[in-house]
Amino acid sequence: MKKVTGIGGVFFKCKDPKAVNEWYKTHLGFETTPYGTSFEWMDKDNPDKKGLTQWNAFPENTKYFEPSEKEFMINYRVENLEALIEQLKAEGVTIVDKMETYDYGKFIHIMDPEGNKIELWEPMGE
Numbered sequence: 001m002k003k004v005t006g007i008g009g010v011f012f013k014c015k016d017p018k019a020v021n022e023w024y025k026t027h028l029g030f031e032t033t034p035y036g037t038s039f040e041w042m043d044k045d046n047p048d049k050k051g052l053t054q055w056n057a058f059p060e061n062t063k064y065f066e067p068s069e070k071e072f073m074i075n076y077r078v079e080n081l082e083a084l085i086e087q088l089k090a091e092g093v094t095i096v097d098k099m100e101t102y103d104y105g106k107f108i109h110i111m112d113p114e115g116n117k118i119e120l121w122e123p124m125g126e
Contacts, residue, residue: 002079008121009054009075011036013065017057030055051077051123067096068117081106081122 014020021032030037036056043049054075058064065073078084081099085108089095096109096117105123112118 003084004076004078006051006077007053007074008077008123009056009119010072011054011056011058011065011075011119012072013060013062014057015060017059020057065117068111068115070116073117073119075119075121078120078122081108081120084120 018034021030021034021036024030024037025032036054039053039055041051041053043051065071085095085099088110094111096111099106099108101107103124105121107122108120110118110120
């Protein structure tokens with residue numbers, strides 16, 4: 001079973017997300033929104049298939065990264081999240097929450113051995 005298929009997003013804490021978004025927009029050309037920016041790309045094996053990688057600055061007091069105490073969180077794109085969850089449970093990986101489903105995909109959070117919270121995302125329609 002193929003597990004991670006790519007990086008779905010990079011999220012980090014900062015003092016002033018609005019100012020950080022504006023800096024990246026001004027100096028690096030990011031097309032930012034209150035949710036950061038989305039980088040669209042094409043699948044190398046199927047050029048008709050588009051994907052997104054999300055970049056987002058979170059407030060420094062966000063609870064979204066908990067129980068991790070780190071300043072960042074990485075989102076990995078995966079295939080067949082439900083099967084992967086069962087495999088991770090069998091391997092003793094810490095599962096932080098229950099799988100959530102939205103119109104843009106399925107999500108769950110796990111912890112690595114260093115205490116980094118990881119977001120796993122199975123995009124819809126893939």
